[in-house]
């Protein structure tokens with residue numbers, strides 16, 4: 001722990017803002033006892049995987065997203081791996097480094113080369129201008145990420161993809177319920193892949209889904225999630241067991257109820273944080289482009305040490321002392337992780353490095369009360385005041 005954070009007094013009375021630790025995530029949209037009826041139905045049907053509930057979930061999701069085909073899988077990671085495999089890509093895939101490493105894992109699992117492009121300083125999503133610079137004759141696809149639920153610059157990315165004769169695929173792990181001018185994420189590019197793990201707005205326990213308008217790709221993916229076997233015991237590709245179980249699908253079907261209300265509440269929370277924290281020097285936010293809706297899977301601030309008076313890491317420690325869990329998503333960025341630093345082409349990614357070194361994620365979930373948000377903001381304000389009090393923090397260290 002940082003020495004200065006140890007000296008930081010949590011509140012004027014010396015007690016932390018929260019008696020019990022405030023977690024950064026809390027699974028939501030979980031059903032009550034009704035779910036037990038679903039479990040009973042599944043057990044009586046004797047079909048535990050890939051049956052009626054999976055079909056119901058796929059249909060309901062396709063309707064919600066406004067896409068022709070949804071293929072449920074065991075996770076977003078397996079969905080991404082199988083999508084790249086089913087498309088028979090070869091060569092390079094351009095993707096952000098400011099993302100969760102699973103985006104890049106799906107590329108190397110397929111023997112493809114990840115090529116990292118810098119991100120936009122405002123939206124934190126992959127920058128189409130940087131993508132253009134990284135596209136070469138070896139590029140097969142762009143893998144964009146709707147970061148924290150904030151829609152990527154899809155129109156510009158699609159222009160780059162179309163003019164280069166390559167595909168656009170998205171890692172939409174965070175973005176179920178996000179939209180661009182009213183058109184839901186899921187309906188863009190060749191395929192978009194969602195996650196339903198417990199940190200997401202729609203939870204299946206574990207799970208993922210590929211949304212696509214391409215009937216042949218959907219057919220191939222249904223085989224791919226079943227070892228590549230479409231039923232004739234003669235696989236058309238080397239697939240995985242990436243099926244979704246009936247129990248997971250039943251949870252997700254129930255979770256669709258109330259999703260819109262959860263997205264609305266998270267957006268209220270985001271605005272409340274921004275109002276309360278916006279006047280603190282050195283704190284800034286992710287920008288959502290006009291006309292876009294973010295599902296607000298995460299809420300992040302950037303901490304500029306020069307203006308705030310202390311570093312992002314110091315603030316993480318200070319919030320810990322207040323019993324507030326904060327996280328550094330995504331730090332280190334993928335190109336600086338040991339699995340990827342030798343693969344990285346060493347082209348500088350200055351925006352990614354800057355954002356990654358300043359990013360700080362705060363608690364967000366629809367059950368978070370306004371009082372709790374105010375306490376988190378109060379703790380950040382006190383940290384700022386402490387960091388800038390003469391004789392404190394940096395002054396003491398000097």
Ligand SMILES: Cc1ncc(COP(=O)(O)O)c(C=O)c1O
Pocket residue numbers: 074075076077078099100102103145171173174194195196197199207208
């Ligand atoms: C951007 C991104 N992509 C992929 C994944 C992997 O999702 P899953 O756990 O469903 O495989 C995550 C996990 O949260 C993620 O944040």
